[in-house]
Amino acid sequence: MSGTINTSNSVNVRSSDIYRSREPLESNQLADFIQETLALTKRLFIQLQRRPSTLIAGIVQPLMWLVLFGALFQNAPQGMMGNDLSYGQFLGAGVIVFTAFAGALNAGLPVMFDREFGFLNRLLVAPLASRYSIVAASAIYIVALSLIQTAAIIGVSAIMGAGLPSLTGLAAITLIILLLVLGVTAMSLGFTFALPGHIELIAVIFVINLPLLFASTALAPLTFMPQWLQIVACLNPLTYAIEPIRYLYTHPQWNLTSVVLQAPWGSISFGSSLLILVSFMLLTLTAIQPLLKRRLA
Amino acid sequence: MAAAVLIQNLCKSYGTVPAVKDVSFQVNQGEIFGLLGPNGAGKTTTIRCLCTLAKPDSGTIELGGVSVVDQPREARKRLGYVAQEVALDKILTGRELLELQAALYHIPKVEARQRIEVLLEVLDLQSYADKKTGTYSGGLKRRIDLAAGLLHQPEVLVLDEPTVGLDIESRVVVWDFLRQLRSSGTTIVITSHYLEEIDALADRVGIIDRGLVIAEGTPSALKNRLGGDRITLRIREFTPVAEAERARHLLSQLSCVQEAKVNDNQANALNLVVTPDRDVLMTIQQSLQTAELPIFGISQSRPSLDDVYLAATGKTLLDAELSAASSRDLKAEKKQSMR
Numbered sequence: 072m073s074g075t076i077n078t079s080n081s082v083n084v085r086s087s088d089i090y091r092s093r094e095p096l097e098s099n100q101l102a103d104f105i106q107e108t109l110a111l112t113k114r115l116f117i118q119l120q121r122r123p124s125t126l127i128a129g130i131v132q133p134l135m136w137l138v139l140f141g142a143l144f145q146n147a148p149q150g151m152m153g154n155d156l157s158y159g160q161f162l163g164a165g166v167i168v169f170t171a172f173a174g175a176l177n178a179g180l181p182v183m184f185d186r187e188f189g190f191l192n193r194l195l196v197a198p199l200a201s202r203y204s205i206v207a208a209s210a211i212y213i214v215a216l217s218l219i220q221t222a223a224i225i226g227v228s229a230i231m232g233a234g235l236p237s238l239t240g241l242a243a244i245t246l247i248i249l250l251l252v253l254g255v256t257a258m259s260l261g262f263t264f265a266l267p268g269h270i271e272l273i274a275v276i277f278v279i280n281l282p283l284l285f286a287s288t289a290l291a292p293l294t295f296m297p298q299w300l301q302i303v304a305c306l307n308p309l310t311y312a313i314e315p316i317r318y319l320y321t322h323p324q325w326n327l328t329s330v331v332l333q334a335p336w337g338s339i340s341f342g343s344s345l346l347i348l349v350s351f352m353l354l355t356l357t358a359i360q361p362l363l364k365r366r367l368a
Numbered sequence: 369m370a371a372a373v374l375i376q377n378l379c380k381s382y383g384t385v386p387a388v389k390d391v392s393f394q395v396n397q398g399e400i401f402g403l404l405g406p407n408g409a410g411k412t413t414t415i416r417c418l419c420t421l422a423k424p425d426s427g428t429i430e431l432g433g434v435s436v437v438d439q440p441r442e443a444r445k446r447l448g449y450v451a452q453e454v455a456l457d458k459i460l461t462g463r464e465l466l467e468l469q470a471a472l473y474h475i476p477k478v479e480a481r482q483r484i485e486v487l488l489e490v491l492d493l494q495s496y497a498d499k500k501t502g503t504y505s506g507g508l509k510r511r512i513d514l515a516a517g518l519l520h521q522p523e524v525l526v527l528d529e530p531t532v533g534l535d536i537e538s539r540v541v542v543w544d545f546l547r548q549l550r551s552s553g554t555t556i557v558i559t560s561h562y563l564e565e566i567d568a569l570a571d572r573v574g575i576i577d578r579g580l581v582i583a584e585g586t587p588s589a590l591k592n593r594l595g596g597d598r599i600t601l602r603i604r605e606f607t608p609v610a611e612a613e614r615a616r617h618l619l620s621q622l623s624c625v626q627e628a629k630v631n632d633n634q635a636n637a638l639n640l641v642v643t644p645d646r647d648v649l650m651t652i653q654q655s656l657q658t659a660e661l662p663i664f665g666i667s668q669s670r671p672s673l674d675d676v677y678l679a680a681t682g683k684t685l686l687d688a689e690l691s692a693a694s695s696r697d698l699k700a701e702k703k704q705s706m707r
Contacts, residue, residue, distance in 0.1 A: 103474045110471030118459045121500075189455035193516075196419050197472035198444035 103200035111194075111208035115181065119216075126216065130223045133170040137162060137227060140290065156321060163228040164317035165289030168309055170224060171217040171248045172283070175255035176276050178213040179263030183272050186263070195367070202367035210256050217252045218245065233320060240319040247348060251312045254352035261359035264366040288313050293333065305334040308351040311344040370433035372397040372524055372555035373418065378427035380413050387413040389579035391427075395524075395557055395572075400550050402570030402587075403559040404673060406688035410579040411559040412452060415528050418557070419449045431524055445473070448522030452529045454509045458502030462493060462512045465501060466519060473520035480519070487515040491545070507538035514545070524555045531565060543569055563673045575677055577688070582680040587673060594671040594679055596626055599640040601652070602664040607636040611661070618659050624648050633687045639678065642668075 119126055137159070144158040182205070185191040194205055221244065229235045236244065259276075266272050284290070286300065287309035293301050304310050314331040318341065322329065327342035339347075373395035380388040388410040395401040403411050416422040418429055420440045429436045436443040456465060463484060470480035488494045491511045496504065501512060510530065517525060527546075531539040546556055546569060560566050566573050567587050575583040575590075583590055603615055612630045616638055620628045627641040642648045649668055656663060678684050 106471050106474055110468050114457065114460065114464075114468055117464060118457070121459050189451060189453050190457060192421055192451060193455055193469070194472060195421060196444055196447065196449045197469075198441045198474070199472060200474075 100200050104204055107197075107199050108204040108207045108211070111204060112211050115208060115212040116215075118181075119212075126219070129170065129174055129216065129220050133166045133220065133224050134227055136166045136169070137224070137231065140166075141231070157232075159228075159231055160233045160320060161292070161317070162290070163224070163233045164313050164320060165287075166228075167221050167224050167244070167248070167316060168251065168287075168312045169284050169289050170220050171252050172255055172309055172312075173280055174217050174220065175213050175252040176259050176280060178209050178256040179259035179261075179272060180269065180276075182209060182260060183263045183266075183269045187268060203363070205367070206257075206260055206363065209260060210253060213256050214249060214252050217248055221245075221248050236319040237323065240325070243319060244316055247312050247315055247345070250345070250348040250352050251308065254308065254348070254355045257352070257355040257359050261355070261362055264359075264362050283307060283309055288317075288332075298335065301335050305332070305336075308348065311339070311347045311351075314339070315341050315344045370430065371395060372399075372432055373401070373557060374428065374430040375414070375418065376428040378414060378417060378429060379425045380417055380422060381425055382413075386579055388417070391576065391579070391581050393574045393581055393584055395555055397432075397523075397555050398550060398553050399571040400546065400556040400558060400569050402566035402573040403557065403576055404561070404563065404566045404570075404573055404677070405559075405576035406561055409576045409688075411561075411576055412528055414576070415449075415526055415557070415559055419447060419526055420444055445520070446523045448517035448520065448525040450510075450513050450517040450525070450527045450530055452532065454513045456501040456504070456509060456512065458500060461498050461500055462504070462508075462515075463488070463497040465512065466516055469516040469519050475520060483519055483521075484515075487518060491515050506533050507535070507541070510534060510538065510542060514542070518549075522554070524557065525549065527556065527558045529559055529561070531560070531562070539565070567673055573673065575673070575680065577677070577681050583676055590673065590676045591671040594641070594675055596641045596671075597644045597648070597668055598671050598675050599638075599642055599648070599652070599666065599668045600634070601638040601640060601666045602635070603638075603656075603661055604664045605635065607664075609636055612636040612638060614659075615656065615661055618655060618661075619652060622651060622655060624651055631682070633683045644670075 141159040141162055147158055182191070185194075191205075195202070199205075225235070225241070225244070235241075262272055262275050266275065286303045287307045288304055289309065293304060296304060310332065318325060318329060318331040325341060327340065327345075329341045330338040331341050331344055332339040371394045373393075375394070376392045378388055378391040379386075391410065391414050393401070393403075403414065405411050413422065417424045418431075418436065420436050420443060424437065431443045431446050434442045434446065457468075460468070466484045466487070467480065470477075470484065475483065488497050491514060493508070493511055493515065496508055496512075501509065504512065514527075514530070517527075530546075531542055534542065543565070546558070550556055550571075558566075558569065570587060572584070572586050573590065574581050585593075601615070601619075603611055607615075609630070609632075616628045616630055619625050619638070619640065624643045624645055624647075625640055626643065629639045631637050631639050640652075642652075649666065652666070653663065674684055677688075681688065
């Protein structure tokens with residue numbers, strides 16, 4: 072310690088240096104918002120760069136899903152999944168969506184740690200143009216992360232023989248991931264501000280994560296499921312992200328009216344899947360407003 | 369001109385627990401105002417309300433005439449806050465943290481870079497600026513936190529227990545820095561439960577106890593108001609009440625003793641106020657010897673801020689802190705400070 076502190080007389084505050092100007096800085100709400108959001112996002116990426124383990128795990132894990140789960144059903148009769156699909160081909164869409172979902176579900180964790188360590192207070196005493204910059208930064212970060220993961224999964228799936236969707240197909244996948252991730256990120260941030268600490272948050276993430284996976288069409292088609300699970304799966308937003316992507320993988324020709332899912336109550340088109348995802352995103356974003364207002368007021 | 373900081377009848381409860389009952393004080397521009405009190409007295413809650421981190425239940429808080437409740441963003445621009453627990457992102461370097469802080473206060477990049485350089489130099493942090501803050505010592509963390517609080521050139525700098533856990537040397541560095549900052553016109557509000565710190569630094573002091581301001585003024589005025597020297601006398605380490613009363617009766621008849629109290633918070637030690645005179649101690653010793661009362665310990669001093677506190681509450685700060693520490697709900701406090 073003694074080596075780090077100079078004797079007192081070496082500290083020389085020249086008031087003119089610190090207070091060179093005291094004119095109010097020019098204020099422009101939007102520019103301020105962009106500046107603070109970018110700075111907060113940059114912080115998250117610096118963290119990622121210096122602690123890349125989450126990203127590495129986030130890429131390795133889905134690849135292991137692909138390999139292991141793919142192998143699990145290796146000997147399933149060809150065509151069992153419908154449309155001459157191999158299980159590997161079937162699984163790709165599920166893994167893409169599940170990975171993005173799990174990543175977004177964890178979006179609140181860094182914010183929770185900021186709450187617990189008091190770093191959030193640093194942000195809250197600052198004259199932020201809008202405290203939604205804190206939310207926006209998390210969302211941008213998680214979306215970027217998810218897209219990197221998605222690209223990796225698509226790449227490896229292609230190598231493993233699942234094929235590659237067309238360019239418009241890839242754009243559609245990006246859009247789907249974006250909608251889902253934004254919706255789930257909002258949900259996660261909602262939990263972050265509603266729960267008392269990271270232990271509780273992790274518990275909630277734990278409880279939500281796998282059940283939502285199994286109650287979707289990620290691992291098995293609807294036709295494998297009993298009636299009640301079909302209904303649950305068709306209420307699960309993940310299904311509406313998985314099925315369009317799966318359709319893209321198996322149908323070079325597609326449009327918004329293509330039927331991607333036979334729900335117990337009727338057929339769902341590509342377009343309506345997107346609409347459902349948009350609604351899900353809007354729903355969660357709206358649902359967390361009162362909470363964020365209260366916590367970040 | 370409006371006061372730099374004006375707090376009137378501030379009241380804040382957490383659930384049913386009142387943290388601040390009725391706090392009022394005013395800080396003039398360019399002075400260091402010290403908020404002194406034991407842990408759990410309501411200092412931090414007052415500061416949290418002042419810094420827009422907590423919403424007062426009632427009362428007014430103004431910064432240069434701007435209400436922190438009605439115009440929080442305006443107030444935040446004027447305010448620099450150095451929290452009690454240094455919250456640094458340990459993955460960031462000091463410079464990166466300052467750059468982030470600058471962006472949060474919307475300082476243009478070029479300007480920010482210059483200010484960061486100046487502050488790093490002034491606080492002697494240059495050689496650490498590009499190391500991760502996770503590697504910093506306690507003193508370095510404080511200083512980088514101080515730099516962060518000053519980056520936007522706030523009119524009012526609020527420091528909550530800025531030297532807790534620092535060694536003496538680092539403390540003096542921080543003190544010198546704050547004094548020089550004051551001379552450049554910055555108003556400083558500082559909380560502490562270190563008497564010497566407030567005594568050494570503050571132009572004016574507010575003593576706070578159980579959510580109330582129990583004394584306010586310049587340190588010397590507060591001390592002078594108390595009159596004579598203080599003597600703490602212990603007959604035994606733990607004196608029986610009867611014996612202490614006997615000594616009190618005996619000593620209060622001495623002409624040099626203005627006031628004598630038995631303090632049950634100090635194991636029935638006697639708190640005396642005496643005329644400042646060199647012979648007082650000897651007179652007392654002789655008087656006790658004649659009455660065949662032993663002396664375990666005796667000390668004489670000019671009145672300190674602790675005596676101001678003692679006079680107002682009947683307890684010393686240290687005692688208050690010990691009893692506060694045992695009744696504190698740390699978990700609830702942690703929850704309050706989380707957002």
